[in-house]
Amino acid sequence: MDSNPTGYEKQDIPVKPVLIGGAIFIVTVLITIYMLFEYYVRVLDDATYDFKLSKRSTKLEQLRKFEQENLNGYKAKEDDKNSYQIPIEKSKEILLNEKK
Secondary structure (H helix, E strand, O other): OOOOOOOOOOOOOOHHHHHHHHHHHHHHHHHHHHHHHHHHHHHHHHHHHHHHHHOOOHHHHHHHHHHHHHHOOOEEOOOOOOOEEOOHHHHHHHHHHHHO
């Protein structure tokens, strides 16, 4: 029969394997937490970036409209009837052709 009449174990647990297993578990948990944090930061940055880009700035739209009208349009100047505004690219082309 049983040499232990009380029914309890009298041996100690194997300390070395338990410590190694515990250390591996803690390292695994720490690495997982770090990776989840990095993933969270990336997702948050992407979401913030997308949100900021989704908003259209009215000032920027007004500036682009102003540039389009003044840099790329034809029109007669109001202050001088013999003066005309031409697109900037066309004026560059004319200036280059005059120098030849």
